[in-house]
Amino acid sequence: MPAGQQPQAREPDGGPQHPHPPPPTPALPSEVVPAYPPPESxxxxxxxxxxxxxxxxxxxxxxxxxxxxxxxxxxxxxxxxxxxxxxxxxxxxxxxxxxxxxxxxxxxxxxxxxxxxxxxxxxxxxxxxxxxxxxxxxxxxxxxxxxxxxxxxxxxxxxxxxxxxxxxxxxxxxxxxxxxxDIHPAAVVGKAILLDHATGVVIGETAVVGDNVSILHHVTLGGTGKAVGDRHPKIGDGVLIGAGATILGNVMIGAGAKIGAGSVVLIDVPARSTAVGNPARLIGGRKGDSDKDEDMPGESMDHTSFIRQWSDYTI
CATH class of the missing domain: 1.10.3130.10 (serine acetyltransferase, domain 1)
Incomplete structure (x- = not known):
């Protein structure tokens, strides 16, 4: 290196540091930033x-x-x-x-x-x-x-x-x-997860969350007390959990189930069913339809489709 020349600063990845951002780039047409990815990439x-x-x-x-x-x-x-x-x-x-x-x-x-x-x-x-x-x-x-x-x-x-x-x-x-x-490091979380708003979400140590699950704010996947061991909920693929829902204990929420906002769930919820209330009860179940090719609630984000099957629903 010639006398008096200073070594060039470098970033952690080995590239040179730029003291100033590059000049602004021209505005991009909207089609350069499409709304959704191609169906197969x-x-x-x-x-x-x-x-x-x-x-x-x-x-x-x-x-x-x-x-x-x-x-x-x-x-x-x-x-x-x-x-x-x-x-x-x-x-x-x-x-x-x-x-x-x-x-x-x-x-x-x-x-x-x-x-x-x-x-x-x-x-x-x-x-x-x-x-x-x-x-x-x-x-x-x-x-x-x-x-x-x-x-x-x-x-x-x-x-x-x-x-x-x-x-x-x-x-x-x-x-x-x-x-x-607050998610315990031991909790197992799948992929394609949406924590919508996310504030107040708590997921306990032995909880398991499957793929394509959507969870809204103030949801708790917790235990029932001081018991140790496997004590937290297991959430199947494609589940939708509404805001403020609480699921306690080593219970299974089946694939494609829907947990209504504010519900308190203490027992297993079958696949492709809807649980609402405190304590939660099953409503609007789709018996015999579990094998149909329908959108999973965790992906469709459909919180209210069960109401049309709730014959005594009134306001």
């Missing part, structure tokens, strides 16, 4: 990441106040795992839990476990498809605390399985503090 992660970057460029051009934020969180990163790791690390860091440590932790887990990256993409697709308030993939990535809480939990779950339990519990605590979502 050879590489969902690459496709979703392309959409996120396109949305971020469009938004940075339209709203200069967000340009630095969007550059730092999305446009300066070469991949979805790096962007997500950076964003989560900055959301969850504290004076004693440094963002650099968290960034390395999240990125190492996402890099080492392809199934985590697949779940991230499935969760993004789920939020975009099911939530009419979700205006884009970048909106979910940057602003949906339910999505961010689930991704942080996935990393905490890896740490728990690796017997790094103090760190897993510390991460759980930070997620609860920052996002108001």
């Amino acid at each position: 050879e590489d969902d992660e690459s496709w979703v990441w392309t959409q996120i970057k396109a949305e971020a460029r469009r938004d940075a051009d339209a709203e200069p106040a967000l340009a630095s934020f969007l550059y730092a969180t999305v446009l300066s990163h070469p991949s979805l795992p790096r962007s997500l790791s950076f964003h989560l690390a900055n959301k969850l860091c504290s004076s004693t839990l440094l963002s650099t440590l968290l960034y390395d932790l999240f990125l190492a887990s996402l890099t080492a476990h392809p199934s985590l990256r697949a779940a991230v993409v499935a969760d993004l697709l789920a939020a975009r498809a099911r939530d009419p308030a979700c205006v884009g993939f970048s909106h979910c990535l940057l602003n949906y605390k339910g999505f961010l809480a689930i991704q942080a939990h996935r990393v905490a779950h890896v740490l728990w399985a690796q017997n790094r339990r103090p760190l897993a519990l510390a991460l759980q605590s930070r997620v609860a503090d920052v996002f108001a979502v």
Whole structure:
């Protein structure tokens, strides 16, 4: 190196640091950022990441106040795992839990476990498809605390399985503090999960949540007391759990079931049935229809279809 020349600063991934964002890019036509992904994609992660970057460029051009934020969180990163790791690390860091440590932790887990990256993409697709308030993939990535809480939990779950339990519990605590979502690191959570609004969601240690499940705010999957062992609910694929519902104990909620808002569930709920009330009772069951090819409630987000079969429903 010539005398007097300073070494070039580099980012953690080895790329050069840019002291200033690049010049603004031209506005993108709406068709560049489609509403939904193609029905069959050879590489969902690459496709979703392309959409996120396109949305971020469009938004940075339209709203200069967000340009630095969007550059730092999305446009300066070469991949979805790096962007997500950076964003989560900055959301969850504290004076004693440094963002650099968290960034390395999240990125190492996402890099080492392809199934985590697949779940991230499935969760993004789920939020975009099911939530009419979700205006884009970048909106979910940057602003949906339910999505961010689930991704942080996935990393905490890896740490728990690796017997790094103090760190897993510390991460759980930070997620609860920052996002108001409390998921024990040992809980098993599937993919294509939507925590809609997410505030107040509690999922206990031995709970299991299947794929394509949608859970609204203030839902508790808890135990019934001081008993130890397998003591939390098991939620089947495609289940929809309404706001404020409480499910307690080692009970099974069958695939495609629907739990009404504010319900308290203490016993098993059969597949493709609806439970409402406190204590919950089954209503509007579709006997004999369980094998029909219908949308699962967790995907359709249909909270009220059972009412047409509720003959004594009055206001």
